[in-house]
Amino acid sequence: MTSLQNQIILITGASSGIGTACARIFAGAGAKLILAARRLERLQQLKDALIKEFGIEIHLLQLDVRDRNAVESAISTLPPAWSNIDILINNAGLSRGLDKLHEGSFQDWEDMIDTNVKGLLYVSRYVVPGMVSRDRGHVVNLGSIAGHQTYPGGNVYCATKAAVRAISEGLKQDLLGTRVRVTSVDPGMVETEFSEVRFHGNTERAKTVYQGVIPLTADDVADVIFFCVTRSPHVNINEVVLMPVDQASATLVNRRTEK
Template sequence: MLSVQDQIVFITGASSGIGAACAKIFAGAGAKLILAARRWERLQNLADSLNKEFATDIHLLQLDVRDAKAVESAISNLPSAWANIDILINNAGLSRGLDKLHQGSFQDWEEMIDTNIKGLLYLTRHIVPGMVERDRGHVVNIGSIAGHQTYPGGNVYCGTKAAVKAISEGLKQDLLGTPIRVTSVDPGMVETEFSEVRFHGDTQRATTVYQGVTPLTADDVADVVFFCVTRPAHVNINQVILMPVDQASTTLVNRRS
């Protein structure tokens, strides 16, 4: 098992859900954390909680990954002690709406494409060159079962996650000949704020998504991410698809009454 003690781990979308769960598991293993998200207060609360539990080194960034200039500035202005990033976890992502394509919201489309694809690309483009230069690093992209199987109303979201799958595969090929590893972790149903965000804050509708089902938790996904990162240096876990036992595909779900 590869140690992450004192390694610098950069996590986007770190203020909640899978990002926050990743922060916790890596903090517990002695990593140093760069936590980035838009919600500053949530980030600060998470950092306070982690410091109390693990006394870990944390650097916070209030960052919207959709803003290319902000991403460039954030990476180029990192303090020297935080500049040599060992692990990048591209977790920031979201889904908006379940409209049919011909009835979809342009604003929802832009938000998903700008966050799920372009934001991931911006971070990767600015961080991976340093990994290549230092001859070490690991990029973990949080994808989705939606990148493998489409479902009604998922059109653009599924398209963005299919792009993450292709980008991850392409990055792995482009880094061939270097020791840098690339992994895509693609979960099915995970009970986080995902559905609440999808339905624009409609918590009642979001709750029905998980009714009668035991979904994955954010900790389940973080555990898989941690497993992939801590394999021996010569081992690359290219892709992991994980779903709850109650789910067999994007549309086949066992709901107990």
């Protein structure tokens, strides 16, 4: 198993859900963390908690990955001690709405495409060249079962996650000949703020998504990511699709009357 001690790991969307779970598991392994998100107050709370528990070094970036100039500035002005990023976790992403395509919200589409596709591309474009020049590194892109199977009302969200899958594969091919690894981790149902964001803060509607099901947790996904990045340097886990036992596909879910 490859040690993560003192490796520099950049996690986008680190202020909640899978991003926060990744920060915790990597902190426990002694990594140095660059935590990026829009909500600086949340990041500061996470930083304080992780330093208290693990005594590691953490650098915070208040960053909206949709803003290309901000991404360029954030990466290019990293202090020298933080600039050689070993692992990039492209976790920032969201889903908006569950409308039929012909009734969809333009703003919802913009939010998803700008964050899930363009944001991932911007961060990768500014981080990966350094990995190539050092001939080492690992990019982990957070995809989704939605990138494999389209479901009713999922149209544009599914399209963005299919794009993540294609970008991951394309990047892996472009990096052939280097020792930079690329992994796509594609979960099914995970109980985070995901559904709350999708339904624009409607917590009651969000709860119904997981009713009668034991979904994956953010820690489950972080555990899989941790496995992928700690394999021997000659091993690349291309793609992992993980779902709860109660889910067989994007649309086939077994709902129990009681958990």
